[in-house]
Amino acid sequence: DQQVKQNSPSLSVQEGRISILNCDYTNSMFDYFLWYKKYPAEGPTFLISISSIKDKNEDGRFTVFLNKSAKHLSLHIVPSQPGDSAVYFCAAKMGNQAGTALIFGKGTTLSVSS
Amino acid sequence: DAGVIQSPRHEVTEMGQEVTLRCKPISGHNSLFWYRQTMMRGLELLIYFNNNVPIDDSGMPEDRFSAKMPNASFSTLKIQPSEPRDSAVYFCASSSGPPPEQYFGPGTRLTVT
Numbered sequence: 001d002q003q004v005k006q007n008s009p010s011l012s013v014q015e016g017r018i019s020i021l022n023c024d025y026t027n028s029m030f031d032y033f034l035w036y037k038k039y040p041a042e043g044p045t046f047l048i049s050i051s052s053i054k055d056k057n058e059d060g061r062f063t064v065f066l067n068k069s070a071k072h073l074s075l076h077i078v079p080s081q082p083g084d085s086a087v088y089f090c091a092a093k094m095g096n097q098a099g100t101a102l103i104f105g106k107g108t109t110l111s112v113s114s
Numbered sequence: 115d116a117g118v119i120q121s122p123r124h125e126v127t128e129m130g131q132e133v134t135l136r137c138k139p140i141s142g143h144n145s146l147f148w149y150r151q152t153m154m155r156g157l158e159l160l161i162y163f164n165n166n167v168p169i170d171d172s173g174m175p176e177d178r179f180s181a182k183m184p185n186a187s188f189s190t191l192k193i194q195p196s197e198p199r200d201s202a203v204y205f206c207a208s209s210s211g212p213p214p215e216q217y218f219g220p221g222t223r224l225t226v227t
Contacts, residue, residue: 034215036218043207099162102216104157107157
């Protein structure tokens with residue numbers, strides 16, 4: 001009964017190429033989506049988010065795409081750098097107010113080789 | 115500008131002992147969340163507070179777990195008695211918004227032997 005799914009446990013990419021991380025969700029009530037990055041022995045760090053009223057949000061090398069009809073979102077990192085190697089979590093919530101819970105996927109481990 | 119502070123960073127205890135994890139949210143944030151990360155279940159929400167009031171504790175696994183937020187700058191998560199299956203990394207996060215991004219502490223790695 002996972003509501004947020006990241007079906008690829010790992011992804012390996014060469015430095016300079018594009019990394020695409022995918023996330024699917026089942027609850028149509030979700031209307032705000034976030035990506036977090038996590039290094040070992042640290043807490044997750046907020047990366048980028050998107051509201052359901054948009055289909056794309058860009059911040060530097062990071063772009064998140066949302067396809068509501070498919071209940072799918074993706075994170076694109078271009079160009080990928082070795083420092084991007086980390087675990088990436090997709091998260092979803094209902095409403096854009098702060099005081100509601102995030103539902104997380106299980107994460108995708110990205111490895112960027114130089 | 116301090117982020118979310120958690121203590122201790124590591125805790126090793128014996129089965130049956132009481133464990134207390136502590137969290138100081140970012141100043142001005144009015145929502146606080148406790149998460150647990152395990153290999154099997156990933157990051158799962160245990161409980162969260164808005165304005166120091168518990169809103170949803172449905173993620174607390176058993177009555178052995180309890181959480182309090184006596185004021186806006188401090189929260190505790192207590193496990194009594196602890197069991198080996200409680201071994202995990204426990205994260206605290208805080209937020210204020212919109213926007214609703216949550217900011218996480220470094221976590222407490224709990225090992226119950």
